[in-house]
Amino acid sequence: MNNSKLLFYDFVKAITLPESREEIQGIAYLVFENLLGLSKAQILAEKTITVSPSHEAKLRDAVQRINQHEPVQYVLGEADFFGRKFQVSPAVLIPRPETEELVRLIIDRTTTDEPKILDIGTGSGCIPITLALEIAGSIVYATDVSTAALAVAKDNAIKLNARVTFMEHDILKEELTLRALDVVVSNPPYIAPEEQRDMKSNVVDHEPHLALFTPVDDPLIFYRTIVNKAKAALRSGGLLCMEINERYGEAVLELLTAAGYKDVQIIKDLSGKDRIVKGLL
Template sequence: MSFKNIRQLTTLFQSELKEIYAQEEIRNFIALIFDYKLSYSKVDLLMKQEDELAADIILFCEEALEKLKNHIPIQYIFGETEFYGLKFNVNPAVLIPRPETEELVHWIIEDCKTPDPEMLDIGTGSGCIPITLKKNIPDAKVKGWDISDEALTTARSNAALNNVMVDFCKQNALELKDVNEAFDIIVSNPPYVLEKEKELMHDNVLNNEPHLALFVPDNQPLLFYHAIAEFAKSNLKPSGKLYFEINEAFGDETVEMMEQLGFENIVLKKDLFGKDRMVRGEVN
């Protein structure tokens, strides 16, 4: 079925995607597409249902439909997303930033009282965490580490896009023993999805987002957390803080691990959905 206007396009999308997505999600895809391509509001969508679409818009919508049918996330189709009010380039080399990570960043921004803080994000991906921290705490000196060259290229492009200076470099989160630098704040959203949880994940995540940034062995759920916490214990300045985004199933275990390493004033924090999602610990 071809389409010439928004009404016909909506009918086509609902018909072609109904076996994969909920109706509300399909409507949201259409709203996002027209906001992205034409800056249409939802009122515009209603008022211009019968307006004839330009050829380039029709082509983009046709290509987007095929990609959505193949479970490609809408953010990868656009090549961009929004995080904490900022625009970020995204591609299959980096995870799509999540609302829970916005909550983590907000916690750090609200918490930070140190003048000219030195900050580090380990496993930076798109760079959304350090870039947003730098944007909101301009006097901070911020670094981002990742093992993926492709992710670092994306992160650097995002720093330029948002007009901030962040020092990105290649570093393996599991090989930090010989690194000796001092920070006021270390943050990480490391891989925390168990291999056995793959079957519970949606195809748009499983088939498109980088497994390197997602999964850990079933028998080592805190693999990255332990390595990063050990590094933080040695490399945080006095009264420095370590922040983690975590797997909701391992909140207590993460707290216990940090206690055993000597962290103090540990806080386990829930996200807006009531799930254990963030942990903060301090060094003396």
């Protein structure tokens, strides 16, 4: 029998990442919840548990992978988003809290009955699946250029019982065939390649570069393309919302304004950074 709190702190001590103790403990809590079914409250209450040899091996493997800077979400195969657990793999970006703010904005501003929504570059499917589950009667579509990403997204939709139509589509090369949409949303690649030097290795070395980085010579290519192609897909008064790199807020705002969108705004995230640009057609 093991004291879960002592086992937890032994696990924390084994993690050698150059992060704060608070962040390391946060990683450890995720591992213990996923692998041992223990909540933070149970650990702090020093619940007595029996750890099988199989669980001991999984804990050792988790420490080894974490110490190699692999994101804990990939180690566990899941990530939290909007109160739900989504399957993730190195084929998709790990869902982030800032994207929850994008989803919340769409939920709050969508008042149409049975709204038709398109997510471009869906990755894990966290955006369209959440919208399908949170907006009653919504008709939701999602695209991605990556076959592997779409496989993950489809599995998540099945697991969470969400009705989403997924399509393989390259927004840079193909037109959008959907029409009369109420919402087009996207969290496209928006990190310029030169920003890699300031990023942590757990992101650069493990998350898919296809979903992270823009071409060297045109960091706005996805925004420009989506702004223009969404015009044919949205109904009059339809909403375009995109997550942005804070460096490009004004530039993306100008793209929407020049394309004829109205009520164009930059919206800051909870950290005070420019994070979303939205406009109405």
